[in-house]
Amino acid sequence: MLLNDFLKMTNRPISVTTGQPGIHDNSVNSQPQVNEDGDTFADVLAKSKSGVEFSGHAMRRIESRSIDIHETKLDRLNKGVELAAQKGSSDALVLVDSMAFVVSVKNNKVITTMDTAGLAGNGNVFTNIDSTIII
Numbered sequence: 001m002l003l004n005d006f007l008k009m010t011n012r013p014i015s016v017t018t019g020q021p022g023i024h025d026n027s028v029n030s031q032p033q034v035n036e037d038g039d040t041f042a043d044v045l046a047k048s049k050s051g052v053e054f055s056g057h058a059m060r061r062i063e064s065r066s067i068d069i070h071e072t073k074l075d076r077l078n079k080g081v082e083l084a085a086q087k088g089s090s091d092a093l094v095l096v097d098s099m100a101f102v103v104s105v106k107n108n109k110v111i112t113t114m115d116t117a118g119l120a121g122n123g124n125v126f127t128n129i130d131s132t133i134i135i
Helices: 003-009 041-047 056-064 071-086 116-122
Strands: 091-096 099-104 109-114 131-134
Touching: 056 109, 071 091, 071 099, 071 131, 099 116, 109 116
Parallel strands: 091 131
Antiparallel strands: 091 099, 099 109
């Protein structure tokens, strides 16, 4: 099951990549949302065949910012991580459209993720990476 499927099941709005920053609800939600099967986003992601894993921090970023990661983006992210691994990268910044993923290549895990709004607020400075992959 993909992130879009999970969001549809929990009746959360699904953002569409328009090139413009979306509206993000930054309110704190102490209870994770669950789908009709009682699965949280973390459960759904763990069951998926996405290749890369997502850290707890990355999953919280995705959920709190209502970031839409559809199958095509996930496939491109995986391809970027594979390319980084082939070049011997340890920690990489993978850019997919208007999203940035900081990935521990050696652990095959997304450490954090940002969308257009997050990139603008970050000042576009990324540290502790040894490569950048634009895919």
